[in-house]
Amino acid sequence: MTEGLGARAPKYHRVADALRREIRDGELAPGQRLPAETTLVERFRMSLPTIRQALGVLRAEGLIESRHGIGTFVKEQRRLQRRSRGRYGSARDHQKLLTHHLRHDIVFAGRGPVPSHIAEVMGIDPGTEVVIRRRHLFDKDTNQPEEIGASYLPVEVAGGTFLEEPTVVPKALFLCVEDLTGRHYTRARDQWIARMPTADESSILELPTGAPVMHVVHVARDEDGDVLEVSESIWPADRVIVIDDYPVEQEAEQPAAASEV
């Protein structure tokens, strides 16, 4: 650990380090308010920009969060949601929306050009017309934004159906598609990346500056390998744990996706 930084380290770095240690040691508990910036100026005997720069470092690390006009607070580290595969089986059971505890705002439903990163996994040309459903999900109680979601369906699959209407579907999307087409979801591929949010995502999800997002692109295919659906979700990264539970291969085998951890 970088305890006791030498006098050679930048001042803002030393301040950040002192506060970081107080947070780690519990002197500043999660949820607790930090001293006001002006108070820190007096305490550390440094200028306001220097103090603010130090706070900026801790903000970028996700340790604190500032609220305009109120104060700066130690963030509560909670990762509530666990996400992994297995969604299909449980949805077949319950016959209801996977995210029924969230309020769904359908912000768009209809046809449009497929974005390039989706076209890539679908194996079609960017700009090809597909059926798109975009949604924002909010916690029903706190009204906090939880997720930005979008589904992309080939026109052959969803064209002319109620999936082009901006209404919440009655059950999991894949069950609707199976009913409408008679085809079956057979194989899926998830692609997870973590990145910094765009300005739009940051404002929709009300993210504090410096908070990363988790972005998953989900591709579902039928028994012939044809794409039935691509959907993507974007969450604040600090609310997500991806869990993958699987048997260890006992025999030599070449997995579909190479390959190391």
Added chain:
Amino acid sequence: MTEGLGARAPKYHRVADALRREIRDGELAPGQRLPAETTLVERFRMSLPTIRQALGVLRAEGLIESRHGIGTFVKEQRRLQRRSRGRYGSARDHQKLLTHHLRHDIVFAGRGPVPSHIAEVMGIDPGTEVVIRRRHLFDKDTNQPEEIGASYLPVEVAGGTFLEEPTVVPKALFLCVEDLTGRHYTRARDQWIARMPTADESSILELPTGAPVMHVVHVARDEDGDVLEVSESIWPADRVIVIDDYPVEQEAEQPAAASEV
């Protein structure tokens, strides 16, 4: 998109937006150097701190990277490494280290107290003595840091073996453990989270400020459900894609890890 911000938006925000658009539109290509800060001061007719604040926003978004004494550059978005399960099968095939293209620096090997986040998944008390192997991995060609890794093995498993010695093991760790104990890796569980790096991680991985990391904790058990090994890896998030390819459950089933995407 937040095109054409009104005059009410903060100045640094407008500057960031203008540069962001130039990057997105390709006027500033990946790898290319941005105008010097002093040049931007003249061009936008704003003060240096304002310009620097705008650059700070783009840095936090992972769009640009500044190098002291050299300049500020548009980051190349490259996600080279794809990681997913299936590691065991291919390792049994090749009988060599999974990360043989990287240089391994064993920074520690021996006994020590288990960290709390590892104790939790191992189901033991924090501080219990375990065998720990810590390593830093570097690209053999560029010498760039690529990964921080650590393995935690119960003393019953690895105590008194060469796994307590700070030398690179001849083949994948799990094959060593299987040979030494006669027990077999049967089931594994990976836990992925994305977060901002600690100060230490940031310096070891030479991360630009504002860049998140991907952190995976891997738990391996034998047929009795006893933990044989826990290992964790930390990568710069922008070099990682996690890919998960799996069959869709056709029948009702309660997966081990609940469960929604």
Added chain:
DNA sequence: GTCGTCAAGTCCTCATGAGGAGTAGGGTCG
């Protein structure tokens, strides 16, 4: 030719000063 020195250009640190904007609490007026 090789090495070290130097200067120019770059980003980084930090101080001072001023004003603006959002929030919460208390008081006043109806």
Added chain:
DNA sequence: CGACCCTACTCCTCATGAGGACTTGACGAC
């Protein structure tokens, strides 16, 4: 009692000014 306003406190924005540290390339001494 309720609605409104005012004030104190908070964080946010932005300017100016100065010096330092790092990198590169050119130049001269050896």
